[in-house]
Amino acid sequence: xxxxxxxxxxxxxxxxxxxxxxxxxxxxxxxxxxxxxxxxxxxxxxxxxxxxxxxxxxxxxxxxxxxxxxxxxxxxxxxxxxxxxxxxxxxxxxxxxxxxxxxxxxxxxxxxxxxxxxxxxxxxxxxxxxxxxxxxxxxxxxxxxxxxxxxxxxxxxxxxxxxxxxxxxxxxxxxxxxxxxxxxxxxxxxxxxxxxxxxxxxxxxxxxxxxxxxxxxxxxxxxxxxxxxxxxxxxxxxxxxxxxxxxxxxxxxxxxxxxxxxxxxxxxxxxxxxxxxxxxxxxxxxxxxxxxxxxxxxxxxxxxxxxxxxxxxxxxxxxxxxxxxxxxxxxxxxxxxxxxxxxxxx
Amino acid sequence: xxxxxxxxxxxxxxxxxxxxxxxxxxxxxxxxxxxxxxxxxxxxxxxxxxxxxxxxxxxxxxxxxxxxxxxxxxxxxxxxxxxxxxxxxxxxxxxxxxxxxxxxxxxxxxxxxxxxxxxxxxxxxxxxxxxxxxxxxxxxxxxxxxxxxxxxxxxxxxxxxxxxxxxxxxxxxxxxxxxxxxxxxxxxxxxxxxxxxxxxxxxxxxxxxxxxxxxxxxxxxxxxxxxxxxxxxxxxxxxxxxxxxxxxxxxxxxxxxxxxxxxxxxxxxxxxxxxxxxxxxxxxxxxxxxxxxxxxxxxxxxxxxxxxxxxxxxxxxxxxxxxxxxxxxxxxxxxxxxxxxxxxxxxxxxxxxxxxxxxxxxxxxxxxxxxxxxxxxxxxxxxxxxxxxxxxxxxxxxxxxxxxxxxxxxxxxxxxxxxxxxxxxxxxxxxxxxxxxxxxxxxxxxxxxxxxxxxxxxxxxxxxxxxxxxxxxxxxxxxxxxxxxxxxxxxxxxxxxxxxxxxxxxxxxxxxxxxxxxxxxxxxxxxxxxxxxxxxxxxxxxxxxxxxxxxxxxxxxxxxxxxxxxxxxxxxxxxxxxxxxxxxxxxxx
Numbered sequence: 001x002x003x004x005x006x007x008x009x010x011x012x013x014x015x016x017x018x019x020x021x022x023x024x025x026x027x028x029x030x031x032x033x034x035x036x037x038x039x040x041x042x043x044x045x046x047x048x049x050x051x052x053x054x055x056x057x058x059x060x061x062x063x064x065x066x067x068x069x070x071x072x073x074x075x076x077x078x079x080x081x082x083x084x085x086x087x088x089x090x091x092x093x094x095x096x097x098x099x100x101x102x103x104x105x106x107x108x109x110x111x112x113x114x115x116x117x118x119x120x121x122x123x124x125x126x127x128x129x130x131x132x133x134x135x136x137x138x139x140x141x142x143x144x145x146x147x148x149x150x151x152x153x154x155x156x157x158x159x160x161x162x163x164x165x166x167x168x169x170x171x172x173x174x175x176x177x178x179x180x181x182x183x184x185x186x187x188x189x190x191x192x193x194x195x196x197x198x199x200x201x202x203x204x205x206x207x208x209x210x211x212x213x214x215x216x217x218x219x220x221x222x223x224x225x226x227x228x229x230x231x232x233x234x235x236x237x238x239x240x241x242x243x244x245x246x247x248x249x250x251x252x253x254x255x256x257x258x259x260x261x262x263x264x265x266x267x268x269x270x271x272x273x274x275x276x277x278x279x280x281x282x283x284x285x286x287x288x289x290x291x292x293x294x295x296x297x298x299x300x301x302x303x304x305x306x307x308x309x310x311x312x313x314x315x316x317x318x319x320x321x322x323x324x325x326x327x328x329x330x331x332x333x334x335x336x337x338x339x340x341x342x343x344x345x346x
Numbered sequence: 347x348x349x350x351x352x353x354x355x356x357x358x359x360x361x362x363x364x365x366x367x368x369x370x371x372x373x374x375x376x377x378x379x380x381x382x383x384x385x386x387x388x389x390x391x392x393x394x395x396x397x398x399x400x401x402x403x404x405x406x407x408x409x410x411x412x413x414x415x416x417x418x419x420x421x422x423x424x425x426x427x428x429x430x431x432x433x434x435x436x437x438x439x440x441x442x443x444x445x446x447x448x449x450x451x452x453x454x455x456x457x458x459x460x461x462x463x464x465x466x467x468x469x470x471x472x473x474x475x476x477x478x479x480x481x482x483x484x485x486x487x488x489x490x491x492x493x494x495x496x497x498x499x500x501x502x503x504x505x506x507x508x509x510x511x512x513x514x515x516x517x518x519x520x521x522x523x524x525x526x527x528x529x530x531x532x533x534x535x536x537x538x539x540x541x542x543x544x545x546x547x548x549x550x551x552x553x554x555x556x557x558x559x560x561x562x563x564x565x566x567x568x569x570x571x572x573x574x575x576x577x578x579x580x581x582x583x584x585x586x587x588x589x590x591x592x593x594x595x596x597x598x599x600x601x602x603x604x605x606x607x608x609x610x611x612x613x614x615x616x617x618x619x620x621x622x623x624x625x626x627x628x629x630x631x632x633x634x635x636x637x638x639x640x641x642x643x644x645x646x647x648x649x650x651x652x653x654x655x656x657x658x659x660x661x662x663x664x665x666x667x668x669x670x671x672x673x674x675x676x677x678x679x680x681x682x683x684x685x686x687x688x689x690x691x692x693x694x695x696x697x698x699x700x701x702x703x704x705x706x707x708x709x710x711x712x713x714x715x716x717x718x719x720x721x722x723x724x725x726x727x728x729x730x731x732x733x734x735x736x737x738x739x740x741x742x743x744x745x746x747x748x749x750x751x752x753x754x755x756x757x758x759x760x761x762x763x764x765x766x767x768x769x770x771x772x773x774x775x776x777x778x779x780x781x782x783x784x785x786x787x788x789x790x791x792x793x794x795x796x797x798x799x800x801x802x803x804x805x806x807x808x809x810x811x812x813x814x815x816x817x818x819x820x821x822x823x824x825x826x827x828x829x830x831x832x833x834x835x836x837x838x839x840x841x842x843x844x845x846x847x848x849x850x851x852x853x854x855x856x857x858x859x860x861x862x863x864x865x866x867x868x869x870x871x872x873x874x875x876x877x878x879x880x881x882x883x884x885x886x887x888x889x890x891x892x893x894x895x896x897x898x899x900x901x902x903x904x905x906x907x908x909x910x911x912x913x914x915x916x917x918x919x920x921x922x923x924x925x926x927x928x929x930x931x932x933x934x935x
Binding site (some may be wrong): 112144155158162170287318320324331332 | 465
């Protein structure tokens with residue numbers, strides 16, 4: 001192997017790894033706040049990427065309509081759960097969030113869509129759509145069972161993944177899509193060429209890591225979110241609105257997922273079901289990070305990306321096998337290092 | 347016999363179905379698919395619903411079973427029946443290797459680990475040359491008996507359903523046994539089970555292998571049913587679907603697996619055939635509905651359909667009352683009164699910077715009730731955990747009858763005749779009082795999983811249940827013997843824990859706040875029971891906050907404060923001890 005190939009593989013691995021890192025961070029974030037292991041994270045990626053790609057071709061993505069539909073369900077749930085104590089402010093708030101916001105968004109999409117819409121507008125629209133879906137997903141699927149065990153939440157999360165992936169096929173079809181590049185700038189360093197795209201990937205990843213670390217470590221809201229994860233009841237007793245924490249976490253996760261999608265869709269063709277695999281690799285990183293540590297997750301994600309790049313060069317057939325078995329020794333080490341703690345289940 | 351009756355009727359109905367005139371062949375195919383899924387789901391019931399180990403990777407074990415027979419029959423011309431043991435063996439070995447890693451994982455790492463190796467194995471199946479890569483292997487010969495070939499769905503139907511019914515029978519037998527109780531205790535954490543000698547890692551590995559072998563059997567049948575094997579039905583999606591089946595049916599119930607398989611397979615068929623009419627030709631619509639239904643189900647009926655159906659039944663299945671005439675052997679007891687039973691010498695436990703137990707020394711003699719008291723956080727429960735091996739001491743010596751415990755695991759300590767109750771009750775709420783108490787006698791039986799499945803354990807089992815029933819009578823809970831432990835009051839649950847501890851036939855009984863939650867009369871009865879146990883040759887070490895109870899009962903009292911022993915003596919001397927008064931009430935102003 002010569003140095004150039006190695007450098008190329010490293011570069012490729014780091015770029016992919018940075019995306020995995022973003023997803024891993026989102027997974028850690030959601031788990032830390034809601035104890036949900038967010039399998040549909042991959043769908044946020046594809047929804048973001050493919051909505052953006054469709055907007056770029058001047059079409060209205062079905063995700064915008066899904067957001068409206070989910071908003072209606074969320075509104076109905078809000079009314080149902082608050083039926084004993086309905087008051088105008090609550091209803092108004094629910095109407096604004098669940099009805100006005102997605103409907104306005106859909107209107108905006110119809111108004112702005114076109115073959116010549118600027119890239120930035122398309123990105124903003126795609127992000128808003130996925131953000132709405134993420135927010136409503138928590139409201140509909142997870143908020144009613146937020147008090148249950150990690151396992152029940154995990155199975156529900158798998159259910160959401162199935163539904164969203166199926167819907168993805170309906171919205172985007174079985175054909176893959178590619179989106180236009182965010183920028184055509186490029187920098188050359190030795191044999192390597194860094195596109196504006198990959199630089200954006202690195203920049204955003206580092207930015208998010210630092211921001212999340214600061215947010216959870218040093219802000220009141222961040223600490224409140226963490227408290228919710230440890231003990232919902234305790235958090236409520238000290239005045240933290242636990243449902244709000246969950247919504248914030250899902251909002252952040254869906255935006256991060258959509259950003260990752262928009263970052264990679266100009267580089268590779270994405271299909272409606274690609275997100276699952278990408279999400280799972282972020283997942284491996286998150287698990288290596290123990291679902292708690294942001295920096296460790298980021299490092300692990302880079303390692304996953306590099307391992308993937310090298311194994312696709314040397315044993316391309318077994319690329320996925322290698323990546324997914326990578327997790328087992330890590331899990332064993334984790335289990336050996338941290339002896340089991342007794343937990344009261346159910 | 348009456349317990350077997352529904353099973354026999356069910357078997358007869360199944361046997362007749364294909365013979366009925368006018369049954370569409372398509373229904374039989376559906377039933378075949380239901381049977382195949384039910385086998386895997388049954389394994390998952392044991393693994394996930396009963397044992398608490400969630401696996402998303404069961405489909406991979408079907409793959410091991412299917413590919414083993416596919417390769418052996420097509421490449422080596424081995425007879426299909428001979429490949430059955432090979433298929434089961436390969437899935438079993440794969441389960442041992444994966445299981446050794448997987449069962450060590452705790453909490454949510456475990457299901458995540460299974461997703462990871464499930465996907466890894468799927469890609470392995472689809473990339474290996476000798477497994478035919480993505481195309482798989484076709485031309486697998488059908489099962490045959492003599493010259494009769496099981497080519498059509500209605501002939502292999504019998505093979506599939508015989509397997510399902512046998513598996514159900516074996517699984518139910520297993521659950522209703524000494525090993526089964528150990529498995530059922532796993533889901534509630536391992537400390538209580540281990541305190542009575544259950545080797546929890548081994549029990550977990552056992553259910554893991556059992557579930558894998560059932561999945562392997564399903565895979566073997568599948569290969570001969572489809573006469574082909576390709577990677578798709580063994581991927582992550584299928585693994586998720588099996589778990590879905592178990593959850594829908596009722597993950598804690600053997601028949602829940604079968605019912606769930608029926609519901610899901612039929613539903614899938616209906617959705618696949620009718621959804622396109624309603625929504626146009628888009629494919630994969632069923633997964634959308636599927637996913638939404640899974641989420642809905644978890645919100646509305648997280649226990650599954652089977653328990654819901656059972657609760658609608660007008661009659662309750664009768665339970666057998668154990669015959670208390672059969673007896674277990676008793677432990678030999680030291681006759682004298684002066685011998686030292688438990689010797690603690692400068693035991694110390696440090697958690698990081700916190701010194702929970704600081705060089706505490708005291709003895710418990712034979713036929714003596716010793717109380718360990720002290721304000722909250724004094725280190726009493728930690729001392730208990732050091733004695734019983736739940737925690738390893740940082741330094742110091744603990745010996746039972748001269749045998750140094752030397753940080754032995756709880757399973758070894760209980761063998762020395764030390765049994766305990768817990769400050770926070772650790773019973774299995776969905777097991778009856780009898781079954782919970784019988785876990786205490788775990789070490790006094792010796793039947794393993796295989797003999798339990800084949801019902802060769804009945805004499806052994808009768809003795810264990812008889813002992814449990816006797817101890818329940820001894821603590822005065824005979825009326826509640828068949829109730830679920832979770833339905834009792836907290837005070838009664840504490841008494842059940844005492845009965846369970848007595849089932850060990852202990853020399854030394856460690857009781858952690860036994861009187862908490864008891865009413866006055868119940869406390870008096872408990873005190874009388876403990877005196878009677880002492881007079882029968884047992885020693886009792888108890889932690890208790892009810893001073894009236896302690897002062898009346900204890901022969902000797904040891905007082906801890908901030909991890910340090912501050913006093914030891916008779917109740918009368920402790921009452922007057924200025925250090926003790928200071929610890930409890932603070933210094934006089």
